[in-house]
Amino acid sequence: MPLIELNAVTRRFGAFTALSDVTLSLPQGRIGLLGPNGAGKSTLLKILMGLIPPSSGTGRVLDETLGGDRDAEGNWRLRRLIGFMPEADSLVPGLTGVEYVSLAGELYGMPRREATRRAHEVLSYLELEEARYRCVEEYSAGMKQRAKLAQALVHDPPVLLLDEPTSGLDPAGRDAMLRLIKALGIDHGKSILLSTHLLADVEAVCERVVIVAGGRVRGQGTVAELCARRQDRFRVRVQGDFSAFRADIEGAGVKFVGDNGQGEWRVTVPPGWSNLTFFQHADARGVVIRALVRDDETLEELFLRAVSN
Numbered sequence: 001m002p003l004i005e006l007n008a009v010t011r012r013f014g015a016f017t018a019l020s021d022v023t024l025s026l027p028q029g030r031i032g033l034l035g036p037n038g039a040g041k042s043t044l045l046k047i048l049m050g051l052i053p054p055s056s057g058t059g060r061v062l063d064e065t066l067g068g069d070r071d072a073e074g075n076w077r078l079r080r081l082i083g084f085m086p087e088a089d090s091l092v093p094g095l096t097g098v099e100y101v102s103l104a105g106e107l108y109g110m111p112r113r114e115a116t117r118r119a120h121e122v123l124s125y126l127e128l129e130e131a132r133y134r135c136v137e138e139y140s141a142g143m144k145q146r147a148k149l150a151q152a153l154v155h156d157p158p159v160l161l162l163d164e165p166t167s168g169l170d171p172a173g174r175d176a177m178l179r180l181i182k183a184l185g186i187d188h189g190k191s192i193l194l195s196t197h198l199l200a201d202v203e204a205v206c207e208r209v210v211i212v213a214g215g216r217v218r219g220q221g222t223v224a225e226l227c228a229r230r231q232d233r234f235r236v237r238v239q240g241d242f243s244a245f246r247a248d249i250e251g252a253g254v255k256f257v258g259d260n261g262q263g264e265w266r267v268t269v270p271p272g273w274s275n276l277t278f279f280q281h282a283d284a285r286g287v288v289i290r291a292l293v294r295d296d297e298t299l300e301e302l303f304l305r306a307v308s309n
């Protein structure tokens with residue numbers, strides 16, 4: 001059964017269209033929802049949880065339908081399938097870690113004893129065992145994020161929707177959070193939709209990625225496929241009168257992405273390119289190639305290419 005299926009989902013807020021005609025079919029597993037701020041990621045997460053309906057279009061999360069005339073019971077079932085970690089600070093001041101997470105469990109419909117038992121369990125799993133009787137507002141940023149993750153896990157849902165889970169964390173805190181999320185997927189079989197504007201987060205955790213920008217899906221595939229679409233790039237440094245050489249290799253399909261005007265270039269090469277061709281053209285024009293080093297497009301650059309076309 002697919003994790004998520006969406007058919008032409010559109011969401012408007014007044015005259016503004018936050019999501020436009022989104023059609024997706026995503027398998028269970030760890031999926032990155034990647035896009036710049038304002039792309040529509042949070043809107044999509046809210047639709048997937050049944051918090052807001054689509055303006056038009058239909059969809060499913062596992063065996064629960066979205067949209068249409070969902071009854072209250074349907075939305076309730078959907079919320080039991082899903083644990084949600086919001087981006088905004090959702091911690092309740094004055095509560096200890098255990099109280100906060102058990103309260104979330106009770107809100108999901110768990111009996112109090114069961115909710116408390118699970119709260120201890122998930123807090124220990126998320127490395128908050130020592131801190132569980134301290135007030136959540138005294139937690140460090142990393143601990144707060146883990147407490148938010150704990151409340152998403154308390155009812156043991158098969159699906160986790162995580163909105164910018166590394167937001168506000170230092171590098172060590174980020175690594176810890178990403179490691180925990182990945183383990184939830186791999187060791188505990190959770191399906192994860194990780195919404196983020198950070199490609200490195202997706203690379204660290206996810207098998208698949210959906211790129212959204214301006215309310216539309218701009219690309220999707222496995223993280224491995226995305227990496228394979230990276231352009232082959234080189235840094236070239238030449239000496240001599242290079243204008244004819246430049247024109248020759250341009251004619252052969254080389255594209256210039258950087259040029260300092262003094263014979264230092266960053267270029268992309270066409271598929272099947274052999275580096276020997278650089279040297280043959282250089283020879284023919286009496287130009288010396290001083291340096292030729294591989295400098296492939298970063299995933300960040302690839303991502304920018306995807307969202308800007």
Ligand SMILES: Nc1ncnc2c1ncn2[C@@H]1O[C@H](COP(=O)(O)OP(=O)(O)OP(=O)(O)O)[C@@H](O)[C@H]1O
Binds near residue numbers: 013016018039040
């Ligand atoms: N309730 C609302 N009323 C009006 N506009 C809204 C509402 N919710 C979201 N929007 C608009 O929809 C667009 C997409 O917002 P959304 O929060 O889904 O983006 P996002 O990708 O999650 O970005 P961010 O990471 O900044 O939250 C934004 O331009 C936002 O201003």
